[in-house]
Structure formats: structure tokens, C-alpha cells
Amino acid sequence: MELLLAVTVGWLYACGLYLLLRRTLAQVVIGLALLTNGTNLLIFVAAGLVRGEPPLIGEGQEVLAAGTADPLPQALILTAIVIGFAIQAFAMALAYRVYRSVGSDDIDALTTTEPPPPPVAVQTAEGEP
Amino acid sequence: MTLLTALPVILPLATAVAGLLLLSRPRWQAPIGLAGALALLAAAAALLVRTWRDGIQVIEVGGWPAPFGIVLVSDMLSAVMVTVAAAVGLAATVYSFRVVDAGRISAGYYALIHVLLMGVCGAFLSGDIFNLYVWFEVMLMASFVLLVIGGERPQFEAGLKYVALNLLGSVGFLSGVGLLYGAAGTLNMADLAVRVGEADADARYYTVVAMLFLVAFGLKAAVFPLYFWLPASYHTAPAPVAALFAGLLTKVGVYSLLRVFTLIFTQDTGYTRELLLWISAATMVSGVLGAAAHQDMKRILSFHIISQIGYMTMGLALATPLALGGALFYMVHNIIAKTNLFFVAGVVRRLRGSYELKDLGGLARAHPWLAAAFFVSAFSLAGVPPLSGFFAKFIMVRAAIETREYAVAGVMLGVGLLTLFSMVKIWTEAFLKPSPGGAVSEGAVGAASWVPVIAFALLAIAMGVGAEWWWRPMELAGQQLFDRTGYIEAVLGGGAR
Amino acid sequence: MNSSILRTMARLLASLLLLASLYLLWRGHNAPGGGFSGGIMAAAAFVLMAVAFEPMAGWRATRVSPLVLIPLGLGIALASGFAGVLAGDGFMAGQWVTVAVGDGVKLGTPLLFDIGVYLVVIGVALAVIIPLMGEEE
Numbered sequence: 001m002e003l004l005l006a007v008t009v010g011w012l013y014a015c016g017l018y019l020l021l022r023r024t025l026a027q028v029v030i031g032l033a034l035l036t037n038g039t040n041l042l043i044f045v046a047a048g049l050v051r052g053e054p055p056l057i058g059e060g061q062e063v064l065a066a067g068t069a070d071p072l073p074q075a076l077i078l079t080a081i082v083i084g085f086a087i088q089a090f091a092m093a094l095a096y097r098v099y100r101s102v103g104s105d106d107i108d109a110l111t112t113t114e115p116p117p118p119p120v121a122v123q124t125a126e127g128e129p
Numbered sequence: 130m131t132l133l134t135a136l137p138v139i140l141p142l143a144t145a146v147a148g149l150l151l152l153s154r155p156r157w158q159a160p161i162g163l164a165g166a167l168a169l170l171a172a173a174a175a176l177l178v179r180t181w182r183d184g185i186q187v188i189e190v191g192g193w194p195a196p197f198g199i200v201l202v203s204d205m206l207s208a209v210m211v212t213v214a215a216a217v218g219l220a221a222t223v224y225s226f227r228v229v230d231a232g233r234i235s236a237g238y239y240a241l242i243h244v245l246l247m248g249v250c251g252a253f254l255s256g257d258i259f260n261l262y263v264w265f266e267v268m269l270m271a272s273f274v275l276l277v278i279g280g281e282r283p284q285f286e287a288g289l290k291y292v293a294l295n296l297l298g299s300v301g302f303l304s305g306v307g308l309l310y311g312a313a314g315t316l317n318m319a320d321l322a323v324r325v326g327e328a329d330a331d332a333r334y335y336t337v338v339a340m341l342f343l344v345a346f347g348l349k350a351a352v353f354p355l356y357f358w359l360p361a362s363y364h365t366a367p368a369p370v371a372a373l374f375a376g377l378l379t380k381v382g383v384y385s386l387l388r389v390f391t392l393i394f395t396q397d398t399g400y401t402r403e404l405l406l407w408i409s410a411a412t413m414v415s416g417v418l419g420a421a422a423h424q425d426m427k428r429i430l431s432f433h434i435i436s437q438i439g440y441m442t443m444g445l446a447l448a449t450p451l452a453l454g455g456a457l458f459y460m461v462h463n464i465i466a467k468t469n470l471f472f473v474a475g476v477v478r479r480l481r482g483s484y485e486l487k488d489l490g491g492l493a494r495a496h497p498w499l500a501a502a503f504f505v506s507a508f509s510l511a512g513v514p515p516l517s518g519f520f521a522k523f524i525m526v527r528a529a530i531e532t533r534e535y536a537v538a539g540v541m542l543g544v545g546l547l548t549l550f551s552m553v554k555i556w557t558e559a560f561l562k563p564s565p566g567g568a569v570s571e572g573a574v575g576a577a578s579w580v581p582v583i584a585f586a587l588l589a590i591a592m593g594v595g596a597e598w599w600w601r602p603m604e605l606a607g608q609q610l611f612d613r614t615g616y617i618e619a620v621l622g623g624g625a626r
Numbered sequence: 627m628n629s630s631i632l633r634t635m636a637r638l639l640a641s642l643l644l645l646a647s648l649y650l651l652w653r654g655h656n657a658p659g660g661g662f663s664g665g666i667m668a669a670a671a672f673v674l675m676a677v678a679f680e681p682m683a684g685w686r687a688t689r690v691s692p693l694v695l696i697p698l699g700l701g702i703a704l705a706s707g708f709a710g711v712l713a714g715d716g717f718m719a720g721q722w723v724t725v726a727v728g729d730g731v732k733l734g735t736p737l738l739f740d741i742g743v744y745l746v747v748i749g750v751a752l753a754v755i756i757p758l759m760g761e762e763e
Contacts, residue, residue, distance in 0.1 A: 020297070028293060035300045042304055046311030073310065076259055080303055082662050082747075083266045087299075089754040090273055091292050096758060098289050101282040110286040135717050142704055149697030191718040192710070240697075 005045045012038030025095045025105040032091060036084040040077045047073035133179060134188040134201050136172040137211045137254060140165060141218075141247035148240030155234050159226055162239030166219040169246065173208075173215040180208040181602055185609070185619035187256070195256070195620050196317035202256035204616055205606035206457055210253045210384055213464050217376045218246045220585060224472055225369040226577035228479070233279035233367070241278070242373065245271035252381050256620055258306055258393075259316045261385065265302065265349070269295050272378060275370050276362065287362035294358040298348035305341035312338070319620035321393045322613055332396040339394040339401060343386070350382025352442055353411035356435045360419065363434070364427035364484075368475020371427065375434050376468035380460055383441045387456060390445055391610040398448070405446035410540050413439030417547040426474050426484040426559065429551055430467070433510065436544055437463050440525055443537065447528050454607025455524035458600060462509070462517040462592055469506040469585035473499060476582065477559060479574050486555065491564035498579070500560050502586040507556065509589045511549035517592035520600070629678075636678035643671035647744075654740050661740035665747025672748070673755055681759040685752060692756065695749030703742030706735040 012034050019031025050069035057064055099105050132139075144165025151157045180186050186203040189195060203211070222242060229238055248268025255261045273295075277288040310316055312334055313324040325335050348355040359379070363371050394401060416436025420429045441463070444456025474484060476499055481489055493500040509516035522545055529538040592599050609615055647667035654660025675684025685692060710719030722734040 020293070025289075032293060032296050035297070039300050039303045039307065043307030043310070046307045048311065072316075073307075076307070076310070076316075078662070079259070079263065083263065085666075086270060086750060087266070087273075087292070087296055089751070090270070091289075091296065093754050093758055094273075094277060094285060094289050094292060097277075098282075098285045101285055110289070132711060132717055139704070139707075139717075142700065146697045146701040146704060150694070150701065152693065152697075189716065191720065192716045 001049055001051070002045060005041060005049070009038050009042045009045060012041065023107045025099060025107060028107065029088070029091050029095050033084075033088050036080070036088065040080050040084070043073050043077050043080070131186075131188065133172065133176055134186045134203050134254065135190070137169060137176065137215070137250035138201070138247055140169045140172055141243040141250065144168075145240040145243040145247065148243065149237055152235065152237055152240075155231060158234050158237075158239045159222075162222045162225075162242060163219075165243055166215070166222045166246075169250075170212070170215040170219050173212040173250075176203055177208040177212045177602070180205055181605070185616060187619050196315050196320035199260055200256035200317065200620055201254045202319075202616070202620055203254055204609050204619075205602055206384070206387065206610060207253045209457060209461060209602055209606060210380070211250050213461050214246060214249045214253065214377055216588075217373060217464060217468050218242060220468065220472070220581035221369045221373045221376075224372070224475070224578055224581045227575035228369055228475065228578060229367065230279060236278040238275070238278065241271050241275050245275065245373065245377075247271075249377050249381055253384060256318050257316050258309065258318055258321065258389075261318075261388075262299070262302055262306055265381070265385075266299060268378070268381065269299070272374060275373075276366050280365075283365045287365040290358055291362040294348065298345045301341050301348070302345035305338050305345060308338045308341070309335075317620065318388070318392055319617040322395075322617055323621070325393055325396055330396065335394060336397045336400060339390070339397075342389050342394070343401075343404070346382045346385045346389070347408070348382070349379065350386060350438055350442070351379050351412075351435050352408050352438055353415050353435075356412065356416065356438075359435060360428055360431040363431045364425065368471060368478065372468045372471035372475070375430070375471050376464045379434055379438055380441075380464060383438060383456075383460060386442060387445055387453070387610065391448070391453065392613050392616060395613070402446050402448055405442055406534070406537065409439045409443035409446050410537065411439075412436065412442065413540060413544040417544045417551070420551045421547060421554075424486045426477065426486060426489070426555060427471070428484075429555060430470050430474060433470075433548065433551070434467060436548065437467070437510070439544070440522070440541065443541070444525060444528065447532050447534065447537070448611070449528055449532060450604075450607040450611040451524065451531065452528035452607070453610040454600070454603045454605075455521070455528050457606050458524055458603040459521040461599075461603070462521040462589070465585055465588050465592065466506045466510045466518060469502065469582060469589065470510070472578070472582045472585065473503045473506065476574055476578055479578070486558040488565060489559040490562045491560075493560035498583070502582045503560065504556065505586040505589050507552040508549070509593065511552050512545045513549070515593045517589045517596070517599075520593060520596040524600075632678045636674050640671040640675050640684060643667055643674065647671065651740055651744050652737075655734065655736040661743025662747055664740075665744040666751065668744070669748045669751035669755075672752055676756060676759055681756045685756070692749050692752035695745045696753070699742040699745030699747075699749060701742070702745065703739050706738035706742065709735045709738075 016031045016035035016038060019027045019034065022028065022031070047070055050067065053068040055064055055068045055071040098110065102109050144161060148158055148161045151161065176186070180203050188201045190199045190201065193199070222239065225238070245268055248264050248271060251264035252261055252268060255264055273288060273292050276291060277284050280288070309321065312331070313321055315321055315324060324330065344355070351359040363374055366374060390401060413436050416432050416439065420432035420436065423429050423432065441456045441459050444452040444459065477489065477492065478484055480496070483489060505516060509518040512518040512522040522541060526538045526541050529541065647664040650659035650667060651661060651664035654664060672684040707718040709721045711717050713719070713721050720735050722732050725731045725733055
């Protein structure tokens, strides 16, 4: 099971990085999502897999019995999912905005921030009151 | 049990909540932001004094004891950084008063600054590696939004690049955390330090994990060869935001490098320090050469951020108490000088409507005070005595010579010279040479913009003239970083109050 | 989207989703569930209404902007941390009271914190999604 999940993690990373190197905005955003999920799975595998032993403290006991699953990685993953959700939502909204303002989803069209900046870009660089 | 250690996190959150709840009243936004920033600075200063007097402060959140619960730890490094962050936050808030447009204010501009400050202070204080990740993300979310709100196409494009690169860094960071937990079974940084150092621990495995952290933090700190995103994004932000980013965000990366490579990953220092040494030298040289090649004021300053980062990580690579304290001294000096340069660039932009050096000129005659503030900050950055940068570089060079790294000392001095060159370039082009268009119509600049500019210039002078006095807390921080047992005992030892 | 099947079902499903989200929120401090999963489910209910009718369809009845939920939730979560300070146990330390309903229901600051998270999650999700849907016109 560890091996299968480890391969899955590697596969997710590979797909994520491949998509990240593509020229299409949407693919970049999806690539980032895959990378985030790969990481979540990595935490899950790295902390060790325990099958069928949920981390529940039995009736009348004070501490967890030995051999139960570690609840902490799950808490970490949950937190990471929340953060990943927020950032991916933001990245998607932003990618959409970029697509609307650039009129293309080609990464190579995103050139206004590179030198030499066209005059239009410099004038909008700071908001006037 | 004292709340003081947690206040630098709680106060900005409370301020942000108040600001966002009153979002429909734009007039209240700036006063709330100002009040919050003042309170934060007061709390941070109180924390600094207490850490200086009573030693490392630890608070166990929720009353759960370390290493099981989450701890906030304030040693001298954390306390100094929190105080400087609060000062920069206050200055950026004041600077924003007349500069930021109504659209940004009603989108929660001032509240977002406080969310950013909360993330920064949380990262500085966190004693738990996973919480460090969470604070990083809080800070990054706030910075993403600050970069793009009220923006146009350049801001969106820069924002997307910034988001993508930082997310990639976060993935590396989180992978490192996962692998670290998988092997050590703990997330508390002091506990990690103990576990990683244990005799039966696999040093090679931890070195691999350390490299993940190096890439992740290196990306955020913008070290060679991971700095390419910085000049592409910072210069599109409005002046106070760019100043805040330039002053604080990369420094959080440097802080994290300092923290994990002095506290946790000390198992294979021969390899990691050698690597850091080369990275630092390459960062210094490539950053300063990039600055020399450009003609846009904000872009030049962006490249200087990179070259200066190299000096700080060099302190980590040399890893003597003097070098580590020097890295902190350098960081504080750099935050003050760099933030102010971006403030000045913003004022120049408002006066003349451009950042391009070829469009600028005659500012020294027209605005001697602005020229003086620029002069002080720029030449402090280049390391001209008696300004703060001179002592920062002096300490670093001395640390290099003491460890017999003469080549490193040479690189530092050479990069200082090139820094001077590009600062002189801005100085002659923007301030000394006659204005290209003859008489120019000038935009108005309110007093609110002048106050932080002058205050930070004075700080840079004070840090140079009173370097002896400023050095004392940094020296203590260097010793605390060098000898990590104090930190470990404060967190894990007997109930830790 | 103009589908009468979706419209008919959306009303029913959205109310069920909201109810389920409250259930998740309620049990979250001690069982699978919690503020985040509950909040996501509630946001899904509003998004479903938005897909079936128009972007603000589900949300309009509340008469406030979803953005207000973010500081409100953050404030509640922050306030829940101070209960521990007032009781002298330290910041974020859990405080519990037993309410005499049935066998006695324990109410505590973790639930208050979860309510804060719930509100923040709904606020963030809707603040990101609804403006994007509105631009399709």
C-alpha cells in the first residue's frame, strides 16, 4: 500500500510539474492543484499508514492504545487542504482576471511586467487618489 | 502565563477584523489601521524589552504543553524581527494615508496590511514548523490580495506569477514538513532539534529534507537561482505595498533559513554551510549586476533586494556567533534602508510621474529633504560610514576574515562597491542632473508621506552612529542562535513559562 | 442555466445541504465534521442556487454581503480564544459549560471557534465564486 501511494505521489508531482511548464493558464492552475494534492498525500504516506485502527481512545482508557493510526498527519492534511483551497480559489479567480485583461490564456502573452515596460504599464503602476 | 508573546499576532488580527467589519465606512479605515499599528509597535517593543531582560519567552497556546501543543517562542531574533516588522507596518500605514486610492481602501487595504503583519509576526514567533507554514500562507494570501486589489493588467500578471511561484515554494515547504514529521514524529522545532541530533537519526535523510526547506525558503527569500520572480512582481505594486513587501517578505524567508539551519538541521553542517556559502555569493553578485543593468528606479531597487539577501544568508553560512548576529544586524539595517528607498521612489513617482531614470532629474535642487533622505538610505545600503550599512558590512566582513574565508570578504567588498555604483547612478540621474523636460509640473505630496521617509532616514543614521548600542541585542541573538540549547531548554524544559 | 429539473431540485437540495452543514458544524469539535467541512457544504448550497437561478439567488435573503462574514467569523474565532484568558487558563484554552437539556449538553469555546471558521469559509468561498459567475453574462 505504501508503495502504491508513494508512486501516486510521484505521479501527481510529475503531472503537476508538467502542467506547470505548459503555456496555457488553465493548465498551470490545474498543475498547482495537483501539486498541492500530491503534497497532502505525501504527508499521509510519510507519517506511516495504519489500517483499520482509528485513533479513538477506548471506553475507560486514558491514552491511545499502541498501534493505532496517528491522528496528527490527518490534522495537518486538513489544514493544508483548507489553505490549498483558499489559494487555488484565488489563483483561479486571478487567472480568469488575467485572461479577461490580456485576452489570451497564453503565458507568453504576459509581458507587461518584463522590461522594457510600455508607458501604459508604468502609468498604472500606482493608484492616484 | 502571559499573553504578551501572543499579542503581536492577536493585535493585527483584531485590527483587521475591526477594519473589515467597518468596510462600509472608508473614513474609518485609516484611523483603525493607524491605531492597530501603534498598538502593535508598543506590544512588540514591550516583548523585545522583556525578552532582553528575562530571556527567551514561551507561550503554550491553549495550555497544551510542548512538544504536543503549539508554542509561540520569542528569542532575541524573533523579538527584534517582530519589532522591526511593527515599525515598518506603522510607517507603511502612515505613508499610505494620501497615496492609496479610494478603490483600494474600500477593498480593505488597511485591514489587509494588518493580516500581512499578523502572518509576518506569527512566522517570526512560531515555535512549531507546521505553524510556520500556516503563518507563511496567511502572509502570502494577504500579499496576493494586496498586490492585485484595485489593480490593472500589470498587477494581475505580476500577481499570477507571484502566486504560482510562491505556491510552488509552499509545496516544497509542506513536503519537507511531511517528510520531517514522518521521520522525527514531531513538529515542535525544539523537539525536532533534539530528535534530528540523536545518534541513531539518519543524517543523510535529514540533509535531503533540509534541501527541500532550502529551496522553499530560498524561493521566498529570493536567493540565487530562485530570485527571478521578484523583479517581475514587486515593482508593479503601489509604493507603500512595494515598500512593505521589499522590507518584510523576503526577510521572512531569510529568518526561516536562519531558524531551521541553526536550530534543526545541524547534522551535516559541512555540506549545508558550503552550499549556503556558494548560494550567498552567487546571490550577491547576480543581484547587484542585475541592478547595474537597469534604468527603472523601482526595478533597480528590486534587484538590490536580491543582492542584499546574499549578505544575510552569508551570515548563516559562516555560522559564528558574530556572523549570525551580523546577519540579524544586516537584516534590520536592510529593512530600514530598503523600505525607505521604496518610500522615496514612491514620492519621486508622485512628484514627477515616472520611475524611469531618463525622465527624472533636478530633484536635489527642488527637494533637498527628499534628496537627503535618499542619500542617507542609498549610501547606507552601499555601506558608506558612518551609516548603518557600514557597520552591517563591517561585521560581516570581519566574521568572514575571522573564519578565514578571505574570498568571501573580497566578494562582499566588491559587491558593496557595485552597490555604490548603482546608487550613484540613481543619485546623479534622478537628483543631480538637470531635469530633462525643463520646468516640470509637480504632483503634490502630503505630510503623511514625508513623516515615514524622514523617520526612517533618521533611523538609518541612528543605527550607524549608535551602532554599539544597536549591536548589543543583535550580539545576544547571535549567541542564542549559535548555542541552541537555550532555545531548546526554554521550550521543552520543565513546564516552560 | 435554464433547466426546470435543476431549479426544482436545487431548492430542495440547497435546504438539505444547509441543514447537513449545520449538523457537521455542531458535531465537529468531537467527531468528523467541523467548521471547514460544514462551511464548504453551506457554500455549496449557495453555489447550487447560484447555478440554478442567478448568482445572488440563494444569498440575497440575508441582505448582507458575503464579505461581512469573513471579519465576523474571524472576530468570533478570536473572541473564543479570549474566553480562556478570562478564565485564567491562557489564550485559546478550551472552556466548557454544561447546559441542562436532556442528558446535559456540553457547550464550549471550540464550538464557538468552529462557528467562526464556518462563517469565514462561507464568506471566502462566496466572495470568490459569485463575482466570477456574475461576469459570464
